[in-house]
Amino acid sequence: MERTLISELGQKVGEVALIKGWVSVRRDQGKMVFFDFRDMSGAVQGVVLPGSEAMDVAKEIRSEFVVAVEGKVNKRPDKNINTEVQNGDIELEILKIEILNASETPPFPLDQDTSNVDEEVRLKYRYLDLRTERMQKNIRLRSEFIQRCREFLFKNKFTEIETPLLTESTPEGSRDFVVPSRLNPGKFYALPQSPQQYKQMLMVGGFERYFQIAKCVRDEDLRADRGFEFTQIDVEMSFVEREDVLTTMEAMITETVEAMGFSIKQKPFPRISYAEAMEKYGADKFDLRTEEDKVNGILAYAWVVDFPFFEKTDEGGWTFTHNPFSMPKPEHVEWLMKGERVDEILTTQYDLVCNGYESGGGSIRAHKPEILKATYKIMGFDDAAIDEKVGHLLEAFKFGTPPHGGIAFGIERNIMNLAGESQLKEVQAFPMTRGGKTAVMSAPKALTDKQLAELGIEVKKRS
Numbered sequence: 185m186e187r188t189l190i191s192e193l194g195q196k197v198g199e200v201a202l203i204k205g206w207v208s209v210r211r212d213q214g215k216m217v218f219f220d221f222r223d224m225s226g227a228v229q230g231v232v233l234p235g236s237e238a239m240d241v242a243k244e245i246r247s248e249f250v251v252a253v254e255g256k257v258n259k260r261p262d263k264n265i266n267t268e269v270q271n272g273d274i275e276l277e278i279l280k281i282e283i284l285n286a287s288e289t290p291p292f293p294l295d296q297d298t299s300n301v302d303e304e305v306r307l308k309y310r311y312l313d314l315r316t317e318r319m320q321k322n323i324r325l326r327s328e329f330i331q332r333c334r335e336f337l338f339k340n341k342f343t344e345i346e347t348p349l350l351t352e353s354t355p356e357g358s359r360d361f362v363v364p365s366r367l368n369p370g371k372f373y374a375l376p377q378s379p380q381q382y383k384q385m386l387m388v389g390g391f392e393r394y395f396q397i398a399k400c401v402r403d404e405d406l407r408a409d410r411g412f413e414f415t416q417i418d419v420e421m422s423f424v425e426r427e428d429v430l431t432t433m434e435a436m437i438t439e440t441v442e443a444m445g446f447s448i449k450q451k452p453f454p455r456i457s458y459a460e461a462m463e464k465y466g467a468d469k470f471d472l473r474t475e476e477d478k479v480n481g482i483l484a485y486a487w488v489v490d491f492p493f494f495e496k497t498d499e500g501g502w503t504f505t506h507n508p509f510s511m512p513k514p515e516h517v518e519w520l521m522k523g524e525r526v527d528e529i530l531t532t533q534y535d536l537v538c539n540g541y542e543s544g545g546g547s548i549r550a551h552k553p554e555i556l557k558a559t560y561k562i563m564g565f566d567d568a569a570i571d572e573k574v575g576h577l578l579e580a581f582k583f584g585t586p587p588h589g590g591i592a593f594g595i596e597r598n599i600m601n602l603a604g605e606s607q608l609k610e611v612q613a614f615p616m617t618r619g620g621k622t623a624v625m626s627a628p629k630a631l632t633d634k635q636l637a638e639l640g641i642e643v644k645k646r647s
């Protein structure tokens with residue numbers, strides 16, 4: 185007999201069906217045994233009636249056993265219909281149960297929210313945690329969000345392109361994760377903090393509209409809403425101005441979240457300058473929702489624009505606020521080129537905020553070598569140092585680079601907003617502990633002497 189998904193049992197009333205899945209709960213009433221079964225599509229109640237051949241096996245079964253169950257799909261008597269739950273109007277009269285795999289008692293209950301379970305235990309047994317209703321919902325929500333954004337981007341002529349994971353350190357503003365090179369002992373790759381420079385080179389390469397669901401890795405202090413690894417929907421477009429990027433991306437977000445059943449507080453998204461945001465909210469990330477909006481799961485988006493390009497360093501020099509690759513606002517290009525009125529130069533950077541979080545950010549880029557160079561000059565770099573930092577990009581820009589700009593959306597932060605979660609780990613399948621240990625597997629760990637020798641690495645003993 186072919187397997188029927190639990191969500192489709194309702195169409196088989198009166199027939200015998202075969203389901204496969206997990207036992208959520210077993211309620212042994214002596215003469216009868218009730219079960220709640222679940223698979224990826226839903227849940228259903230089953231019952232082993234007195235005298236059934238399945239009774240002996242039924243008595244053996246515990247929660248989280250994996251079973252194949254044959255049963256007759258019966259309509260429940262009116263008095264037993266539960267309209268609150270899926271399949272609340274039917275019941276599986278169990279004829280036969282096969283145990284496909286037994287289960288030990290899970291280290292924490294899986295039929296309830298696991299937010300209060302100890303983090304280490306939860307992540308050690310993440311595969312069990314993932315069976316809980318909340319985690320199933322969050323991870324599926326993430327998948328749907330990405331799928332819908334992808335569909336939008338394909339529909340709008342974007343090409344999905346992967347960029348390398350083993351790459352060169354780039355000035356994204358955080359510490360790098362590095363990977364030693366066996367072929368070049370003593371030398372290291374860096375894992376990408378973002379595909380920023382590659383995506384700009386794809387614009388030089390003539391792709392015009394690029395996107396990638398890109399893994400990014402930054403060695404930052406871990407917080408509830410920040411981990412070492414995160415995923416971006418990374419986008420870059422040629423022959424565009426700020427307005428083009430904002431409208432295209434606003435359409436992507438709007439279509440995606442509305443199709444997922446969410447409501448947006450204000451459309452088009454309000455735009456607010458950095459100066460105004462600081463004055464009104466004291467921050468460039470703010471929450472425009474009322475208490476009632478919060479209860480109703482409303483999404484309050486806003487674009488923040490007109491950021492200062494530079495800020496003072498502790499040593500009294502200048503550094504970029506967001507991205508060294510950005511173009512200043514057209515009316516400030518001259519100041520940048522001359523290194524004048526540095527504190528007044530505004531960048532084309534735009535950030536999308538949603539419910540108090542940064543949902544995405546990007547800019548129109550400096551696509552002419554002399555503009556990018558001027559940015560680095562302001563930050564105190566001489567020609568040799570500029571060449572060391574962004575020489576390959578300056579070289580590429582000599583060969584007919586189209587004006588371009590882009591953006592990246594942090595998937596985790598966006599899903600946190602959709603799912604109403606405040607912890608990053610609730611929306612990643614295998615997040616790290618706050619101490620930087622991987623879920624399920626035990627990294628980081630020491631290398632063997634043989635590996636170290638191959639890599640030409642000596643590890644100092646901690647004193």
Ligand code: ASP
Nearest residue numbers: 378380546547590591592
């Ligand atoms: N690379 C930038 C970031 O990761 C985003 C962008 O400007 O496209 O924040």
